[in-house]
Amino acid sequence: MRGRARRSGLWAAGAVAIGVLVVGASGCAGQGAGAGPGAPPDGTAAKSATPGPATPKKAAPAPAAPGTDARGVPLKAYTRWGLAGPLAPAPARPDRTPVLKASGPPVVLDRVRTRDKVVFLTFDDGAEKDPRFIKMVGDLKLPISMFLTDSVAGSDYGHFARLRDAGGGAIQNHTTGHANLRTLSYEGQRAQICHQQDRLAARFGTRPALFRPPYGNYNDDTVRAAGSCGVRALVLWRESMQIHNMRYAEGDSLKPGDIVLAHFRGPDELKGSTITEMTARMLRRIQDQGFTVARLEDYL
Template sequence: MSTPISGPISVRTPARVSARTATVTTLLLAALLLSGCSGSSGGGKGAASASPSPRTDAASSPSASAVPDAAAYRRWGLDKPLAAPPAPPATKLTEGMRSGATPKVIRRVPTDDKVVFLTFDDGAEKDPEFVKMAKDLKLPFTMFLTDDIARAGSGYGYFEQLWGGGNRNGIHNHTLSHPNLRTLSADAQRREVCGQQDVLEKRYGSKPPLFRPPYGNYNDATLAAAGSCGVKALLLWEATMQINDMRYADGGKLRSGDIVLAHFRGPSELKGTTMTQMVANMLRSIERQGFTVARLEDYV
């Protein structure tokens, strides 16, 4: 119920109804009205005071139709759907940053939620089966695209099928040509980073706020260049997808808020394994370790 009930509830009764009957009727109506508000999950104003409110914008609140079913998962060789992620935090890590500020460097998202975040880099493999899989599983992930790699073959049109208007799967910056940025001058770095910002803005209407440096290599000049053209966060990672399982930067297992690095890769680079098989292996590992997948853009 959008408006909390306040003040006494008045029930008008005919004169011939006894006082006892009127009292019972009043109590029943009051109980029904109050239960209509308390049955929602924290929708009233008072319920939000104990803890930070979750985000309620359309992009971070998928409808029931966005929930995958068990049959969809079985079609891709998975036993059951991933658990639904919790409501995202009320404030994102980049919220309130001023224009041109030095981007935040993020390896892991600070959260106690049992969630991890999937990211796919480059854009070399354009497997149409992965488009079907992503739609079937309603899978949230973030893409970091390199212009000269993404343009090859079927081009950016492939990633637009995965993007879906940006409400689930974001498209972000991975430079124009995938160089080791630390080997370049400040001006050359700016051309690589800001050049791809311009490409993506032209295609999608705005500059992406997230950037991943190729190979994870960056320096102060990288941060300055990225900040100058609208980047709010430089995204690294804590786990890397291999063909059958993941490699971890620390501890040999996933932790809450881990960012997982994968790539758009096909059988020629995966020893005969398809991209959809690789992703299925990754989802099995995530679920086996007690985690689910959340949308990175809802936290960062």
């Protein structure tokens, strides 16, 4: 189905870019994100003025074992999965003011302000459960954030636990039933969001901090409802991966800190491509532009 989402324009106290006003969405989640006029220029968030004890900003890189790259990935793994060469290591976990707030309404974000040439991989829904994808994520050490919908992912949450463990990613909330939240009352939205928080917490042991509204559709009630369920951020996206190509929010290139949307989809939905082939193409687009992947939760 198609939907149009109007962003409510929340700002995260100077820390988060809310650039996109309208998201075109189709399929099980949005196919693209439009560039908005409100995105601030790239920049790192302000750091604390209080001097702390001297701590190394970055650990000295350990020498790579023979045949592996700086990420500890065997070079042959890149070849095996169809990449031309290694992904660059992500910078050390940023030392800065957290984007997520301990209290108050959740922030809404579609990218993270940073100068690092990193993007964040997010996968939605959870219908496709290809065991080869676990192998790929583990081989390449891909820290993917997984926004899971109970009605499609719930038949085998173990698959997603294995994906998380393989790549160091995280499990996040994408409602119980993939409803278009803008059509629901506040209480109806709360049920979709809070019940999935409860199920994911019971299954994975951690209550998600991040929530993605299906189709990118949300309103003020969504923000309030999500906050009441313990969500700290609504996570939208700047790019969406199609079967072969990336759809960009601005022009035809990635920007530092962009959040990239992909889906757990199989050959039936990818015109014969597998999720591993689609992911390899996505990684090549990222590499070709001199970017690498980082863990979204580390930047929040």
